[in-house]
Amino acid sequence: MNKTFLSLLSVCLAVSGVFGAEEKNAAEAFERMKSFAGDWEGTAEWTGARTGTYPMKANYYLTGNGSALVENLIAEESPIMTSVYHLDGADLRMTHFCGAQNQPRLKADQVDLSRGLINFAFVDITNLRSPDAPHVHGMEMRWIDPNHINVTFLFQSGNKESRERIDLKRAAKKHD
Numbered sequence: 001m002n003k004t005f006l007s008l009l010s011v012c013l014a015v016s017g018v019f020g021a022e023e024k025n026a027a028e029a030f031e032r033m034k035s036f037a038g039d040w041e042g043t044a045e046w047t048g049a050r051t052g053t054y055p056m057k058a059n060y061y062l063t064g065n066g067s068a069l070v071e072n073l074i075a076e077e078s079p080i081m082t083s084v085y086h087l088d089g090a091d092l093r094m095t096h097f098c099g100a101q102n103q104p105r106l107k108a109d110q111v112d113l114s115r116g117l118i119n120f121a122f123v124d125i126t127n128l129r130s131p132d133a134p135h136v137h138g139m140e141m142r143w144i145d146p147n148h149i150n151v152t153f154l155f156q157s158g159n160k161e162s163r164e165r166i167d168l169k170r171a172a173k174k175h176d
Contacts, residue, residue: 025111026092029118033069033085035146036060040168044075048162050155056166071151073166094120096136096153102127104136116143132158146170 037060044056057074068086072079082097092108106120120139128135138154147170155162 025113026087026090026108028113029108029111030069030085030087030092032113032143033141034062034066036069036071036149037062039171040149041171042166042168044073044164044166046162046164048155049157049160050162050164056168057171058166058168092118092120093123094139096139098136100134100136102129102133102135106136106139117141137161 040058040060042056042058043053045053054075059072059074061070062068063070064086068084071083071085073081073083080099083094084097085092085094087093092111094106096104096106098104103126105123105125107123108118109121110117110119112118118141120141122137125135134155134157136153137156140150140152140154142150144150149168151166151168153164153166155164
Protein backbone atom coordinates (compact mmCIF):
# COMPACT_ATOMS: atom_id res chain seq x y z
CA MET A 1 0.00 0.00 0.00
CA ASN A 2 2.74 2.47 0.95
CA LYS A 3 4.69 1.58 -2.22
CA THR A 4 1.60 2.19 -4.38
CA PHE A 5 0.87 5.47 -2.63
CA LEU A 6 4.47 6.65 -3.07
CA SER A 7 4.42 5.69 -6.75
CA LEU A 8 1.18 7.58 -7.29
CA LEU A 9 2.52 10.58 -5.38
CA SER A 10 5.69 10.56 -7.53
CA VAL A 11 3.64 10.54 -10.74
CA CYS A 12 1.43 13.40 -9.48
CA LEU A 13 4.46 15.50 -8.52
CA ALA A 14 6.13 14.84 -11.87
CA VAL A 15 2.99 15.82 -13.77
CA SER A 16 2.50 18.96 -11.67
CA GLY A 17 6.13 19.89 -12.35
CA VAL A 18 5.54 19.60 -16.10
CA PHE A 19 2.43 21.78 -15.93
CA GLY A 20 4.27 24.29 -13.74
CA ALA A 21 7.12 24.44 -16.29
CA GLU A 22 4.66 24.97 -19.18
CA GLU A 23 2.95 27.79 -17.29
CA LYS A 24 6.32 29.36 -16.50
CA ASN A 25 7.46 29.05 -20.15
CA ALA A 26 4.26 30.68 -21.43
CA ALA A 27 4.60 33.54 -18.94
CA GLU A 28 8.31 34.00 -19.76
CA ALA A 29 7.57 33.91 -23.49
CA PHE A 30 4.88 36.55 -23.10
CA GLU A 31 7.25 38.75 -21.08
CA ARG A 32 9.81 38.46 -23.90
CA MET A 33 7.15 39.26 -26.48
CA LYS A 34 6.31 42.49 -24.62
CA SER A 35 9.76 43.75 -25.66
CA PHE A 36 8.52 43.76 -29.29
CA ALA A 37 6.69 47.03 -28.60
CA GLY A 38 7.60 49.47 -31.36
CA ASP A 39 7.90 49.64 -35.13
CA TRP A 40 9.33 46.92 -37.36
CA GLU A 41 9.93 46.54 -41.10
CA GLY A 42 10.81 43.74 -43.47
CA THR A 43 9.33 41.43 -46.06
CA ALA A 44 6.60 38.84 -46.40
CA GLU A 45 6.94 35.83 -48.66
CA TRP A 46 4.23 33.36 -49.66
CA THR A 47 5.12 29.75 -50.51
CA GLY A 48 2.90 26.78 -51.35
CA ALA A 49 -0.44 27.31 -53.07
CA ARG A 50 0.17 31.09 -53.06
CA THR A 51 3.47 32.71 -54.04
CA GLY A 52 4.88 36.21 -53.97
CA THR A 53 6.99 38.63 -51.95
CA TYR A 54 6.14 42.10 -50.73
CA PRO A 55 7.29 44.70 -48.17
CA MET A 56 5.75 44.41 -44.70
CA LYS A 57 5.79 46.67 -41.67
CA ALA A 58 4.58 45.87 -38.18
CA ASN A 59 3.68 47.78 -35.08
CA TYR A 60 3.51 46.17 -31.65
CA TYR A 61 2.01 47.81 -28.57
CA LEU A 62 0.74 46.79 -25.16
CA THR A 63 -2.85 47.27 -24.05
CA GLY A 64 -5.03 46.14 -21.15
CA ASN A 65 -2.55 47.44 -18.56
CA GLY A 66 0.18 45.24 -20.06
CA SER A 67 -1.97 42.10 -20.25
CA ALA A 68 -2.14 41.93 -24.07
CA LEU A 69 0.26 42.56 -26.93
CA VAL A 70 -1.26 43.86 -30.16
CA GLU A 71 0.49 43.16 -33.47
CA ASN A 72 -0.57 45.18 -36.52
CA LEU A 73 0.86 43.88 -39.81
CA ILE A 74 0.94 46.66 -42.39
CA ALA A 75 1.24 46.47 -46.19
CA GLU A 76 1.05 49.51 -48.45
CA GLU A 77 0.71 51.75 -45.36
CA SER A 78 -2.53 50.06 -44.29
CA PRO A 79 -3.06 47.49 -41.50
CA ILE A 80 -4.07 44.21 -43.17
CA MET A 81 -3.98 41.85 -40.19
CA THR A 82 -4.00 42.23 -36.42
CA SER A 83 -3.17 39.63 -33.79
CA VAL A 84 -3.66 39.97 -30.05
CA TYR A 85 -1.48 37.83 -27.76
CA HIS A 86 -2.30 37.22 -24.09
CA LEU A 87 -2.04 34.75 -21.25
CA ASP A 88 -5.07 32.70 -20.25
CA GLY A 89 -4.01 31.02 -17.04
CA ALA A 90 -1.13 28.74 -18.01
CA ASP A 91 -1.77 29.16 -21.75
CA LEU A 92 -0.35 31.68 -24.19
CA ARG A 93 -3.08 32.47 -26.70
CA MET A 94 -3.66 34.64 -29.73
CA THR A 95 -6.62 35.80 -31.74
CA HIS A 96 -5.80 36.68 -35.34
CA PHE A 97 -8.01 39.21 -37.12
CA CYS A 98 -7.29 38.05 -40.65
CA GLY A 99 -7.40 39.80 -44.01
CA ALA A 100 -9.65 36.87 -45.00
CA GLN A 101 -12.22 38.46 -42.65
CA ASN A 102 -12.32 35.68 -40.08
CA GLN A 103 -10.82 35.33 -36.61
CA PRO A 104 -8.83 32.17 -35.87
CA ARG A 105 -7.97 31.57 -32.22
CA LEU A 106 -4.76 29.74 -31.48
CA LYS A 107 -2.93 28.45 -28.42
CA ALA A 108 0.82 27.97 -27.96
CA ASP A 109 1.43 24.24 -28.01
CA GLN A 110 5.24 24.51 -28.00
CA VAL A 111 7.33 27.12 -26.20
CA ASP A 112 11.10 26.65 -26.48
CA LEU A 113 12.73 29.69 -24.89
CA SER A 114 16.26 28.43 -25.59
CA ARG A 115 15.54 28.46 -29.34
CA GLY A 116 13.30 31.55 -29.26
CA LEU A 117 10.42 29.51 -30.67
CA ILE A 118 6.69 29.52 -30.07
CA ASN A 119 4.33 27.34 -32.13
CA PHE A 120 0.66 28.21 -32.04
CA ALA A 121 -1.94 25.54 -32.87
CA PHE A 122 -5.45 26.15 -34.15
CA VAL A 123 -8.20 26.02 -31.49
CA ASP A 124 -11.27 27.39 -33.26
CA ILE A 125 -12.44 30.18 -35.53
CA THR A 126 -15.22 32.74 -35.77
CA ASN A 127 -16.82 34.12 -38.93
CA LEU A 128 -15.64 31.28 -41.22
CA ARG A 129 -17.94 31.38 -44.26
CA SER A 130 -17.52 27.68 -45.10
CA PRO A 131 -15.24 24.81 -44.00
CA ASP A 132 -13.12 25.33 -47.16
CA ALA A 133 -12.83 29.12 -46.78
CA PRO A 134 -9.26 30.47 -46.46
CA HIS A 135 -7.99 30.88 -42.91
CA VAL A 136 -4.91 30.77 -40.68
CA HIS A 137 -4.53 27.28 -39.26
CA GLY A 138 -1.27 27.67 -37.32
CA MET A 139 1.57 30.07 -36.63
CA GLU A 140 5.22 29.96 -35.65
CA MET A 141 7.05 32.86 -34.03
CA ARG A 142 10.83 33.03 -33.68
CA TRP A 143 12.85 35.78 -32.10
CA ILE A 144 16.31 35.71 -33.61
CA ASP A 145 17.64 38.51 -31.41
CA PRO A 146 16.11 41.59 -29.73
CA ASN A 147 15.88 43.35 -33.10
CA HIS A 148 14.89 40.50 -35.45
CA ILE A 149 11.80 38.25 -35.44
CA ASN A 150 10.11 35.88 -37.88
CA VAL A 151 6.39 35.16 -37.96
CA THR A 152 5.15 32.34 -40.21
CA PHE A 153 1.44 31.82 -40.74
CA LEU A 154 0.13 28.45 -41.96
CA PHE A 155 -2.77 29.34 -44.25
CA GLN A 156 -5.34 26.77 -45.36
CA SER A 157 -7.98 26.97 -48.07
CA GLY A 158 -9.77 23.68 -48.61
CA ASN A 159 -7.03 21.10 -49.12
CA LYS A 160 -4.46 23.70 -50.26
CA GLU A 161 -1.85 25.06 -47.86
CA SER A 162 0.40 28.10 -48.05
CA ARG A 163 2.90 29.66 -45.71
CA GLU A 164 3.37 33.38 -45.25
CA ARG A 165 6.80 33.99 -43.72
CA ILE A 166 7.26 37.52 -42.40
CA ASP A 167 10.84 38.54 -41.61
CA LEU A 168 10.96 41.69 -39.46
CA LYS A 169 13.74 43.88 -38.12
CA ARG A 170 13.24 46.66 -35.61
CA ALA A 171 12.88 49.98 -37.45
CA ALA A 172 15.39 52.69 -36.78
CA LYS A 173 13.97 55.37 -34.52
CA LYS A 174 13.07 58.55 -36.34
CA HIS A 175 14.62 61.74 -35.04
CA ASP A 176 12.53 64.92 -35.03
